[in-house]
Amino acid sequence: MLQKSPTGTWLPAWVPQSTTTLAVLLVGCSVVQSTTGGYDGSMLNGLNILPSYTDYFRLNAATTGLNTGSVFIGGFFGPIFSGVIADRIGRRPAILWGSAITIIGIILQAAAQNIAMFVVARIILGFGSQISGIAAGVYLSETFPSRWRAWGVGLLNDFYYVGALIAAGITLGTGQWQSTWAWRAPSLFQAVFSILCIIILPFVPESPRWLVHEGHYEEARLVVAQTNANGDISNPIVLTVYKEIVDTLEWEKKEGRTMSPKEIFKTPVARKRLLVGMSAGPFSCVAGNIIASYYLGNELDTAGITDSNDQLKANVVLNVWCLGCALAGTHLAAKWGRKSTALLSEVLLVICLFIIGGLSKIYADDPDGASKSLIYGDVAVMFLFQGFYSIAWTPLLYLYPPEVMNYSIRANGLAFSSFMLNALACVLVFVMPIGLANIGWKMYMINGSWDIVIIVLIAVYWVETKGRTLEEIDAIFEGEKHSSVPDVEAVRKGEATVNLEELEQEVNKETAVKTE
Structure with missing residues (x-):
């Protein structure tokens, strides 16, 4: 049964009373977001192999890099506006408008008549997908209960590989067509995921943190109840979570913290939270996966697999493998922790990159004399590399930044992280084919060296956020929690109790004063 949920915005919501059903819809909102990005990367991987496209x-x-990397130009500008939009008009409307812009870009891309039109279309596509993706990351981190947050938000990027797998299959099928529809059809199909996202939005509520910040207290309490206790607003977990949110956001307002983008640089604590949180974007970008994400054909060429049909089949297998690793990594992040998962992944990446570089050098020195075992061994390690990358960076890219950042800098901080990622990706996607063409195997060695530095930075500066609500993470950076209630997981597990009558009175008194 659906229940009307006030949203504080023009976009209405009719939300299922069942918390489990609502969680499924939130996951659906999450996965359709990530499939767009995954589909795009894999589609371009396939198109760059198709003669009908090239x-x-x-x-x-140079123009291959421009066509491919132009999506990151839009991705470069999208974060400049996305944080402000999500804060001002609400998380859900921001997702809606971002999805609509993405659809416009996709239609123009499928209809492209020349490089200029294709590039402009991909800039629009990248701009829209960044607005919706950043808003979705903030929205899901603020709406999912803490016990499900790792899975709920981790899937926001995990299903990148579902989109990639769909694109790989479609380009494999259309690759045999003897017309421009061999690449136009896969381009057009990309719009399906944004359309699905728009369909889901009326059935999920607005972020309870955004509602509290905008003064919609009863609406926020209802959303907390819907996401935690089947709509029971008197449930002890609901009251505990709700009071944590109200107390923490009230503390931020008393401290003079605003929603301005300048807030992310304003204080030493804000700068620390920004640097730690936003590091996930640049770290994931320079890890080395861009080579196989967009230029798998070039990478397989260096290993001796040059047949375009074999390369397309390899693209399909790669995405199945990466999806499995991403889901395993999300499980590790939920059970083992975010920092430990990132360190494990980075160590494995360094090992793989140096092995790939060494094997590729052997092949480059004597292509005609290279054995099949050498070629297949090189490809196998390339596949291992992409899977090991997926263990940490796929789920953590949108999971970790909003956890580390407090409410006043969360949207703009995640936007800044994506801005830095896209700024680096815009450069790296353009130079990778040039670098592979000129220095070949040495590109892998350079990436391996970068990753060693990343391991040190994660070990020294990252903090663990597992098992805490967004408000409880404040204690790591601020030195104290800004609410008197026990930790939510302690209440959930029966390790701590709350007096429901007293807590109800405190909540009613606080919200009554704030609404006067």
């Missing part, structure tokens, strides 16, 4: 645009190394 011949139509008469691509060389």
